[in-house]
Amino acid sequence: MQRVEVTGSAIKRIAAEGALPIQILNQETIAKTGATNVAELIQALPAMQGFTISAISAGTNSGGRVTASIHDIGESYTLVLLNGRRLAPQGSGSAVNLQAIPMSAVERVEILTDGASALYGSDAIAGVVNFILKRNQQGGDIEASYNTPTENRAGDSKYVSASYGFGDLETKGFNVLAAYRHDQQSQIKATERDFAKTAYIPFDFHGNHYIYDRTSTATIPANVTATFNNNIPSTGFSPYLKKNGACPAMNFVSLNNTATTQNCAFDFVQTVEVVPENKRDSLFLKGTLNVSDNLQLFSDFAFSRFDITARIAPNTAPFTIAANSAMFTEYVAPYLSAQQLANIKSVSGNYRTYDWGTRDSRTVTDSTHLVVGADGNAAGWNLNSGLTWSRNKIDEQYVGGYAKDKEFRAMLANRSFDPFAAIGGQSDATKTLIADSLFHGSIREASTTLKSADLRASHDLFALGGGAAQLGVGADYRQYHYEQTPLAKDSDIYNFNAVPALDMKRDSYGVFTEVLAPLFKQLELTAALRYDSIDAIEDALANKTMGKKASKTTYKISTRYQPTQAVLLRGSFGTGFKAPSMLDIGQSLVSAGFTAGSYTCPIQHPEYCRPGKTQYNLLSGGNENLKPETSKQFSLGIRLEPSAALSMGLDLWDVTIRDAVSGVSEQQAFGDPVKFRDLFTTYTEPSTGNTYWAFKSLSVNIGRQHNRGIDWDATSRYRFGWGTLIATVNGTHMLKADYTLPGTDNQWTSSMNFFGVNNAVTFRNLARFSATLDTGKLSNTLMLNYRNGYTDASATVRNTATNANETIRLDVPSYSTLDWQGRYLVSKAITLRLGVKNLLDREPPLSLRASSGHQVGYDPRYADPLGRQVYVTGNYKF
Helix, strand or coil, X not given: CCCEECCCCCCEECHHHCCCCEEEEEHHHHHHHCCCCHHHHHHCCCCECCCCCHHHHCCCCCCCCCCCCXXXXXXXXXEEEECCEEXXXXXXXXXXXXXXXCHHHEEEEEEECCCCEXXXXXXXXXXXXXXXXXXXXXXXXXXXXXXXXXCCCCCCEEEEXXXXXXXXXXXXXXXXXXXXXXXXXXXXXXXXXXXXXXXXXXXXXXXXXXXXXXXXXXXCCCEEXXXXXXXXXXXXXXXXXXXXXXXXXXXXXXXXXXXXXXXXXXXXXXXCEEECEEEEEEEEEEEEEEEECCEEEEEEEEEEEEEEXXXXXXXXXXXXXXXXXXXXXXXXXXXXXXXXXXXXXXXEEEEECHXXXXXXXXXXXXXXXXXXXXXXXXXXXXXXXXXXXEEEEEEXXXXXXXXXXXXXXHHHHCCCCCCCCCCCCCCHHHHHXXXXXXXXXXXXXXXXXXXXXXXEEEEEEEEECCEEEEEEEEEEEEEEEEEEXXXXXXXXXXXCCCCCCEEEEEEEEEEEEEXXXXXXXXXXXXXXXXXXXXXXXXXXXXXXXXXXXXXXXEEEEEEEEEEECCEEEEEEEEEEEECCCHHHHHCCCEEEEECCCCECCCCCCCCCCCCCCECCEEEEECCCXXXXXEEEEXXXXXXXXXXXXXXXXXXXXXXXXXXXXXXXXXXXXXXXXXXXXXXXXXEECCCCCCEEEEEEEECEECCEEEEEEEEEEEEEEEEECCEEEEEEEEEEEXXXXXXXXXXXXXXXXXXXXXXXXXXXXECCEEEEEEEEEEECCEEEEEEEEEECCEEEEEEEEEECCCCEEEEEXXXXXXXXXXXEEEEEECCCCEEEEEXXXXXXXXXXXXXXXXXXXXXXXXXXXXXXXXXXXXXXXXXXXX
């Protein structure tokens, strides 16, 4: 039998002999899911939790980055490979953007749900996702698909792909394969989905009627903030509300008002998207040449361009109001007491640039991946070596909604527009000035380049009772280079903070060995040892090194025991090691927007407190004192195949991480500002010069993290005279999702079925059931996806009966979707598929979380806003 490389092992062997739990998705399995891209395919698997989704690009600079995260251990601990080799991550860490994977070229996906691979690196603590691309294809393949939601038809998507291969490795000694694909996804506005259309949400809970208010006090028309001398408390109010007794359209009287505030609040959600518009072009080329019976040369080239435009609420534009100005006389003075007027210190307006349009951020991500290598045999050794050059590059552009600094300040000074006018109150002349003041252009470029070289070899050692013992050895070198170039200055855009220039580089080296010992036909032992050395970071701009060099030896022991043909037992134990990312260590303190929630002043100060309850500025930065993370993990599994019609199994796994890198959440810090005093600093607004408190989100070693669970599955096959029914059910049952509170190593908490201090939920049960009935040319597949309910984030809401604020946690119900697909084989060359995703049109359940993007009313990480979708796919082979 042909020996192949199994994900997670350096030794080539017959795939069925492996001792580690590997989930394999072949092309037909992938097609039956109806997934239109790699992220949709991977993130729907029950073993995946805790990943980044594309929707949070609305309000962040993620650029639509999507990731994989096995068992909720984390995306930075889940290693994503292309044909067994690393890709350049997006950012300076290890998390790969799944948008870079060419979907049309994928032959199968192998998911190793056991961590710390000696072959790929000891940082693969959660496991490995290996995308195996097509090889030795002859002939062509064209496929096209169209998908549309049934509600408003907003959010439709489509793709077309083509691949062609010529040559045959077996008969001609060479093969060349080319594959191309184009994808398009249209936007969905929040107002096009009832569950996501407002930040001012009425709802019922435990027999009471409440209102949840996530509106913003950066409004149109503007609110006013005034501070005073002689310890007189600051105040905030809406001149429009004061004058008219009510707020204008798209605004509400803020439920966050206090004794010193009387603000209107803008319903920003009416202007945002829940699904951003995007398109993707991907190209894959592969060439393979048999030089001789013992030497094969190969080259892989993959290129992907992902273009996403995310639209969020119009920009916030605080501005200064001079105490002797006409604006002050008209909009401020009438609403201040004589004592306040006599002690004026500063006055500012908090304005929303609605007339400039939504903030439109376009990010173009180019992912380029090139591997050249050789695979051969010499003196009884199986050898494989490769050189990799891989780069992930982004260009972030502002294409709407951002005002030029000079022009906006001039319009404020000469009162070309009135920030206290309601929506629609600007003149035609002002609209022309607004159009001329819009900024369009790139604000930054950033790239991560990976250069690596690897050598792997395996050899039979000596005979044992179950066959030949085998030895695997190897070494690898990697260099990561992260660069960021600011292309816009503070003075280019109103109230803008330019990103810092960065140029960081780090080298790492690794050597490993692995021994496979089949002691008997029924018993096999494998032991692996790896040594990694990771250099300190070279900062080319500061001409210094940051952080410290780190090194560690890790190991893994696994066993496979098969006492009968129907029973297989397996287990493993190992250790892992991961260095912090370069940005976690070396990023300077930079502006990162605003807190997701609204808070009262964390530290009483006459100058730095904003009036009432509101959002505060958010800063993010690195920490040169971060330590490497270490892990221990084990797994125990059993597989049963009592007959050819039934197979089942389960694997218990456990992962403990020490010195895990994370950060204190804003809810934690504002909940106990005395304890976390060091995380509060001051921030000066570029637009007004006013200084307020700001929260620093810094990378810290949070202590320990402990995850444990069971992966389980069962498959049955029934043959009838007229067809075959195959039913599969698989899932993950979590037993632990514990971690110590940031800054401690002994105060444990959990996010199990509970929205934790990490702003996330770990679901105890995720499952998928699939049943396919094949009846010749026609097959039908039903697929049920399930995740259990959970306790939502703590939220402050207004009880409409008592008019008092209360703090509650919703019980978010379970979320299930049912999919159907019919496949018809028109001929050997033509295949048609018709499918419906979310057949019962299940809407996302209500959630009051204040994190993970600008969407409000549901959690986009845990439920799909697209609703019911109908799709059709056609495939032609020639």
